[in-house]
Amino acid sequence: MTKKRRTLLFRISLIMFILAAPAVVLYSQGYRFDFQEKRVVQTGAFYFKVLPNNSEISINGEFEKETSGLNGSALVNNFLPKTYEVKIEKDGYYSWQKNLEIMKKQVTEAKNIVLFPENKKFELLGQNISNFWVTEKGIITLELKDKTWELKLFEPKKDIKSHLIDEKDIYLRGADFISLELSKNPKEVYLNIGIKEQEKRFILSFDKFPPTITEEKNILLPENVLDSDGNYYLNNLGYILEKNSLSKVNENPFPISKETKYELNIFSDHFFLKENKSLHLFEKDSETFKKIFENVNEMKISPSSKNLAVVNGSELWILALKENIGQPKRKAEEKIFLTRFSEKIDNLFWLNDNYLIFAFKEKIKIAEIDNRDKINIVDIDELLSSKIFWDQSSKKLYALSENNLYYIENLLP
Numbered sequence: 001m002t003k004k005r006r007t008l009l010f011r012i013s014l015i016m017f018i019l020a021a022p023a024v025v026l027y028s029q030g031y032r033f034d035f036q037e038k039r040v041v042q043t044g045a046f047y048f049k050v051l052p053n054n055s056e057i058s059i060n061g062e063f064e065k066e067t068s069g070l071n072g073s074a075l076v077n078n079f080l081p082k083t084y085e086v087k088i089e090k091d092g093y094y095s096w097q098k099n100l101e102i103m104k105k106q107v108t109e110a111k112n113i114v115l116f117p118e119n120k121k122f123e124l125l126g127q128n129i130s131n132f133w134v135t136e137k138g139i140i141t142l143e144l145k146d147k148t149w150e151l152k153l154f155e156p157k158k159d160i161k162s163h164l165i166d167e168k169d170i171y172l173r174g175a176d177f178i179s180l181e182l183s184k185n186p187k188e189v190y191l192n193i194g195i196k197e198q199e200k201r202f203i204l205s206f207d208k209f210p211p212t213i214t215e216e217k218n219i220l221l222p223e224n225v226l227d228s229d230g231n232y233y234l235n236n237l238g239y240i241l242e243k244n245s246l247s248k249v250n251e252n253p254f255p256i257s258k259e260t261k262y263e264l265n266i267f268s269d270h271f272f273l274k275e276n277k278s279l280h281l282f283e284k285d286s287e288t289f290k291k292i293f294e295n296v297n298e299m300k301i302s303p304s305s306k307n308l309a310v311v312n313g314s315e316l317w318i319l320a321l322k323e324n325i326g327q328p329k330r331k332a333e334e335k336i337f338l339t340r341f342s343e344k345i346d347n348l349f350w351l352n353d354n355y356l357i358f359a360f361k362e363k364i365k366i367a368e369i370d371n372r373d374k375i376n377i378v379d380i381d382e383l384l385s386s387k388i389f390w391d392q393s394s395k396k397l398y399a400l401s402e403n404n405l406y407y408i409e410n411l412l413p
Contacts, residue, residue: 041080041081041104042104042105043077043078043079043080043081043102043104044079044081044102044103044104044105044106044107044108045075045076045077045078045079045102045106045107045108046059046074046075046076046079046084046086046100046102046107046108046109046110047073047074047075047076047107047108047109047110047111048067048073048074048076048088048109048110048111048113049067049071049072049073049074049110049111049112049113050067050072050073050074050088050096050113050114050115051072051113051114051115051412051413052072052090052093052115052413053067053068053069053070053071053072054066054067054068054069054072054090055067055072055088055089055090055093055115056088056089056090057074057076057086057087057088058086058087058088058089059076059079059084059085059086059087060084060085061085061087064076067088075107079102080102081101081102081103081104082101082102083099083100083101083102084099084100084101084102085097085099086098086099086100086110088113088115089115090115092117092118092119093115093116093117093118093413094115094116094117094118094378095115096113096114096115096376097376098110098370098372098373098374098376099372099373100372100373108327109326109327110327110370111326111327112353112354112368112370114352114354114355114368114412114413115413116366116378116380116411116412116413117410117411117413119381120380120381120408120411121381121408122381122383122399122406122407122408123406123407123408124404124405124406125139125154125398125405125406125407126141126154126161126404126405127403127404127405128143128144128145128403129141129142129143129400129403129404129405130142130143130144130149130403131180131387131400132387132389132398132400132405133180133182133189133389134389134391134398135182135186135187135189136186136187136393137153137155137186137187137206137207138153138154138155138156139153139154139155139156139398139405140152140153140154140164140180140189141153141154141405142177142180148166148167148168148174149166149167149177150163150164150165150166150167151164151165151166151180151204152164153206156394162209164204164206164211165191165204165211165213169213170193170195170202170213171195175193175194175195176193176194176195177191177193177194178192178193178194178199179191179192180192183203187205187206187207188203188204188205188206188207189203189204190202190203190204190216191203191204191213200215201215201216202214202215202216203215203216224236224237226256226262226264227262227263227264228243228264229264229265229266230266231243231244232249232264232266232271233264234254234262234264234273236256237253237256238250238253238254238255238256239253239254240264240271240273240282249271249282250271250282250287250288250289251287252287252288254273254280254289257275260275260276261274261275261276262274262275265299267301267305267308267321268301268305268306268321268322270282270308270321270333272299273289274296277294277295277296277297278291278293278294278295278296279291279292279293279296279299279310280292281319281333292319292335293310293312293317294312294313295312295313296310296311296312297311297312297313297344297345298310298311298345298346298347298348299311299348300348300349300350301321301350302350302353303350303352303353303392304353305321305322306320306321306322306324306353307319307320307321307322307353307369308321309348309350309356309369311344311345311348311358313344314340314341314342314343314344314345315337315338315339315340315341316337316338316339316340316341316345316348316356316358316367317335317336317337317338318335318336318338318369318371319333319334319335319336320332320333320334320335320336321333327372328370328371328372336369336371337371338367338369338371338375339367339375339377341360343360343361345358345359345360346358346359346360346387346388347359347385347387347388347389349388349389349390350390350392351366351390351411351412352412354368354369354370355367355368355369356368356369357380357388357390357397358388359385359387359388362382362383362384362385363379363380363382364379364380364381364382364383364385364388364397364399365377365378365379365380366378366380380397380408380411381408383399383401383406384401384402385399385400385401386400386401387399387400388400394409395409395410395411395412396408396409396411397409397411
C-alpha cells in the first residue's frame with residue numbers, strides 16, 4: 001500500500017470517528033432517535049418489584065426479561081418517552097397489566113405488584129355455623145341446633161374445638177343471642193343477650209377452662225356524650241374533648257342535630273366524625289370539619305396507617321392519610337377514586353398495604369390501590385358468601401357460605 005493510500009484511509013477513518021463519536025456518547029447516555037417525533041430524545045426506564053419472583057415482563061406485547069429470583073425486582077432500560085402497555089405474568093397466577101408512561105431521564109416504578117394464584121380453592125373448616133369471629137385465641141363460631149344456640153372455640157394450631165357457652169348456661173329457660181363484640185383483650189368478648197324481653201350485656205372470658213361469664217355493669221357516661229373513641233369523646237355541643245384533660249380538639253363546634261347518629265373515629269392522628277352516613281374530616285388549619293364522603297358504609301385503616309379505605313355506596317375510595325413521595329405520588333388527605341360497582345361492597349379488608357379484599361355479590365375480589373390507568377382486580381373462588389374475614393396475623397381468608405365455614409391460606413405468594 002502506498003503512502004498516499006495510507007494517508008487517505010487514515011483521513012477517512014478519522015472523519016468517521018469524528019462523526020460517530022458523538023452518536024456513541026449520546027447512545028451511552030440513553031439518547032435515541034424518535035422516528036415519530038423526528039428528533040433525538042433522552043430515554044427513561046421501568047423498575048418493577050413483583051411477587052412471586054421470576055415473573056415475566058412484556059412491554060407492548062414483547063418479552064423483555066424475568067424479575068430477579070432473589071428479590072423479584074427488574075430494571076428495564078432505554079424506552080422513548082411515551083405510554084407503554086406493561087404485562088407481568090407467571091404460570092399459575094393471574095397476570096398484572098397496566099399502561100404506564102415513561103418520562104425522559106426518569107424511572108417509572110411499580111414496586112408493589114402481587115400476582116395472585118389461579119384456581120385457589122376454599123377448604124371446609126366447619127358446618128352448621130351461623131356466624132363466626134376471629135380472635136387471637138382462635139375462631140369463635142355460633143352454631144344453631146334444635147332452635148338453640150351455642151358458641152364454640154376452634155383453635156386451628158391445636159386442631160381443637162371446645163364448648164364456650166350456650167343459652168342454657170346463661171338462663172335455663174332460654175336466652176336470645178343478639179350480637180357478639182370483640183374486646184381489646186383477645187381472651188374475652190362481649191355478648192348482648194335477650195332475657196325476658198330485656199337486653200343484657202355479658203363478658204365472656206375464655207382464658208381458662210371452663211370459660212366464665214359475668215354480667216357487665218352499666219357504665220354511665222356523662223349525659224352530654226354522643227360517642228367516644230379511646231381517649232376522646234364527642235359531646236352534644238359539638239366539641240371533641242380529651243377525656244383526662246378535657247382540652248378541646250376543635251375550637252369551632254360541629255353542628256349537632258337531634259336524633260342523628262354520630263360516630264367518632266381516630267386514625268393516625270386524623271379525627272373523623274360520621275354523621276349518619278356522611279363522613280367529615282377535621283382540618284387542623286381551619287379548626288373545622290369538612291365533609292369528604294356522603295354515603296359511607298365501611299372504612300378500614302391500612303396496616304401501616306398510611307391510607308384509609310372507604311366504601312362509599314357502591315364506590316371504592318382511598319384517602320391518603322400521609323404523603324407518599326414514591327410512585328404513584330399522593331398528598332396527605334388526598335382522595336383517590338379506585339372503582340365503581342353496580343351494587344354495594346361488603347366486608348372490606350386490607351390484604352396488605354397495597355391490596356384490598358372484599359365481597360361483592362357472590363364473589364370475593366382483590367383490588368390493588370395503584371390507580372395509574374385501570375386498577376387490577378382478580379376474583380377468588382366463588383362462594384355464596386354471607387361474610388368474609390381476612391386474618392392479618394395468620395394470613396388466612398375465612399368465608400361463611402350457606403352455614404359452612406371455609407378458609408384459604410397462602411393467598412399471598
